[in-house]
Amino acid sequence: MKSPIYVKIVEDIRNKISSGELNPGDDLPSETTLCNEYDTSRMTVRKGLSILSNEGYIYSIPGKGYFVKKPDYNKYIFVYDEMNNLINNVDKIELLSVDIIFPDEELAGNLQISKNKKVIMIRRLFYTEEEPMAYDIKYLLYQRGVPIVENEIENATFPEMISNRTSLYDLNKELIIYAKVPEERTKKLLHIYDEIALFVVEQKLYDIEDRPIGLGITYFRGDYIKLHGVSK
Amino acid sequence: MKSPIYVKIVEDIRNKISSGELNPGDDLPSETTLCNEYDTSRMTVRKGLSILSNEGYIYSIPGKGYFVKKPDYNKYIFVYDEMNNLINNVDKIELLSVDIIFPDEELAGNLQISKNKKVIMIRRLFYTEEEPMAYDIKYLLYQRGVPIVENEIENATFPEMISNRTSLYDLNKELIIYAKVPEERTKKLLHIYDEIALFVVEQKLYDIEDRPIGLGITYFRGDYIKLHGVSK
């Protein structure tokens, strides 16, 4: 029933911040002051302040003190995986092609390689309930000695595809999303006969030193996908 | 030049995890074992483990030990604000209307209110370089005594609009994004003459108890917006 002292400290200060009693830029009482206020040791006070700092409420400047931070009210967390979204999940995948190609200007720039480096191109079609819902292209740096296992490629998400050469813990990723009108070729692939918008997701993978590993572009039928994000 | 002991502990264990020497589900040495390995005190070991835990590499179970966590390789962080995106920023805003309305079925459901509760509807048009780039509608719960300051409404992002009644620290938010073909009315507003897709962002605001405060829908011209997200 009784909660730790540091939780009490966290709650008190958090309340003061969200109620407006403490405002962004204001300084907090010093650690020793809080030790006296809560009749506890410095390590306990620091544990509480460390939590508030991790939660983004405060920050500290050595030699000066703790200060209230401006809230980050434009940040959202999205869970994205080309196979699953808010309104439809992929239940069948057709592997259209796997090729070794030389990149054009744009792709070479994206992958930060010269145009004579080989690139693996994988094209797939995603289905849901027998209907094509997305056309997917991945470009991966070609690496000698790292075999392409078609079976694995066929059903893998992009991070999974490269998990045999880069640890998923070390992978940096980037998404760019936008809407666009489909071209004729894409309309055919996705069985689009009426006017339907495309929802495009470009996914870039980088290694731990931020060198590009791969580029993926997924063209979703606009009526088959919604992405969802939350603050906190 | 010399770094703290806990940093060394963090780096060592993080390396073991990303190199594959330690795998998801594996257990780590106990705190006392690490105390001996690094010839340091328990609080120092715990500081290191606490950082790894915050970074999502490990978790602990009281009485059992520390374990390696599966990486969260589908998570992305987006910074969204209806006024600014990867390719265009809003530089002029036209306030189309501010009305008090009664919600239809759908809106009442979204805001979790009955249909006889008043709702404020704000319609705006966003411009960039004299071109309309987005049509924006906000629905806010009507609160007696909280005045509508047109001047503030006109230029505010959604979280800013309600910052006088709910602390930005306590605000929970949700985004739903999708692509769609514009209706005739929207095409006129956004000066769309060719075929152009719409990029739609629905933004829901909740108070700290997750009660809805407002719903915003922004219809961007597809050629004027790209959103950007990163892992980590």
Add this chain to the structure above:
DNA sequence: TAGTGGTCTAGACCACAAG
């Protein structure tokens, strides 16, 4: 020089898991 936060110690007691 006095005050601040950052690192660290060598103990302690507790609740909980497992054998």
Add this chain to the structure above:
DNA sequence: TTGTGGTCTAGACCACTAT
């Protein structure tokens, strides 16, 4: 009963900031 992590103490030394 032993080992684990969770909480907490009462000190210490350091580097940095402000006066």
